Amino acid sequence: MITRKRSLYQHIRPYLVVTLAMVIIAWAFSGIQFTGIKDSAGQILGAILSGLCHPDWSFVYSGHGEDLTSALLETLAIAFLGTIVSAIIAVPFAFWAAKVTKGFSLRSTTGKLILTIIRVFPELVLAIMFIKAVGPGAFAGVLAMGVHSIxxxxxxxxxxxxxxxxxxxxxxxxxxxxxxxxxxxxTLPAMVPEFINYTLYRFEIAVRSASILGIVGAGGVGAPLIFALSTRWWSRVGIILIGIIVMVTVIDWVSGAIRQNLLK
Structure with missing residues (x-):
């Protein structure tokens, strides 16, 4: 069996990679200004943990439409509508950006560029822009979620x-x-399962993103969450976080089960 001698570069390449990674990490930390830990950090952390351990169960459902159940349903509706609208609109963009031939394709390049420009704007930035255009509420959240998801x-x-x-x-x-x-x-029998799979995966992400849109006034559970945080109502914060965790976990489980059946 003939063994080839390794060159000097092959010997030192792992060390060069590790050194470069350490330099980049050190450079990244050098740009962070550490201001220390506040004296009240322990007290605030204890209050948050106390709120999580003693949640405000009366906020779960009141029947007046201003409870946790209504906020979670609104968040779920924002994520669902935003995902469905974007999935429909994204289909022609996908055919525009898809490259099916070898070599340079102006059509595919411009399509990918447009999709990249759309992805640049985060949901919160889009939500603020749409709030200025259509006013605060769930409709602005749906528009922000839909445009970003395209x-x-x-x-x-x-x-x-x-x-x-x-x-x-x-x-x-x-x-x-x-x-x-x-x-x-x-074409369609092969594409549709893949499209549905990607849509479900995006819906999982949209549920998490929609949970914070209410912070800027775009509807959903983010509005009562930011209000509870600003007033230090930790028991209310606790029940809202528990509700978000339960909703996201259930959505992930259901979506994962559907995607597994599609890929069989």
């Missing part, structure tokens, strides 16, 4: 189109099928 879902959909197995399409064409036949019998 960029991400368009990217995921386009990648799904690019990685699509072309074998079934070639088989339909070889059998004399038209473009419509190819779309109906080869």
């Amino acid at each position: 960029g991400m879902m368009g990217k995921l959909f386009s990648e799904g189109i690019e990685n699509l197995n072309r074998g079934p399409e070639e088989a339909v064409i070889a059998a004399g099928g038209s473009r419509i036949d190819t779309l109906n019998w080869a």
Whole structure:
């Protein structure tokens, strides 16, 4: 068995990588100004933990529409509508950005650039902009969530189109099928499960993002949460955080189960 001698670069490459990583980490920490821990930090932490251990259960449901249940349902509705709207709009963007031929493609490049520009704006920034346009409330949250999700879902959909197995399409064409036949019998059956999978995954993320949109007035559970934090109502903070944890956990479990069945 012939063994090749390793070059000097191959010997020192792991050490160079580790050294470079340490330099970058040190540079990153050098830009952080540590101002110390406040004297009241322990008292505040104890109050927060006490609120989590003794939540305000009376806020769970009151029947007046201003309780935790109503806020969580509104958050869920914002995430659901924003995801559905963005999934529909993202489909043509995905075909625009998908690169299905080798070499440079102006159509694909411009499509990817548009999706990148859309993804640049965070949900909170979009929520503030839409609040100025349509006023505070859940509608602004849906618009912010939907616009931001177009960029991400368009990217995921386009990648799904690019990685699509072309074998079934070639088989339909070889059998004399038209473009419509190819779309109906080869392309769509392969794409739809992938699109649904990406949509469910994005919905999981949207539920978490929608939980904080209320902080800027875009509806959802974020509004009572920021109010409770600003007034140091820790028992109210505790029950809201518990509600968010339960909602996110259930959504993740249901979405994961659906995605597993789709991929079978």
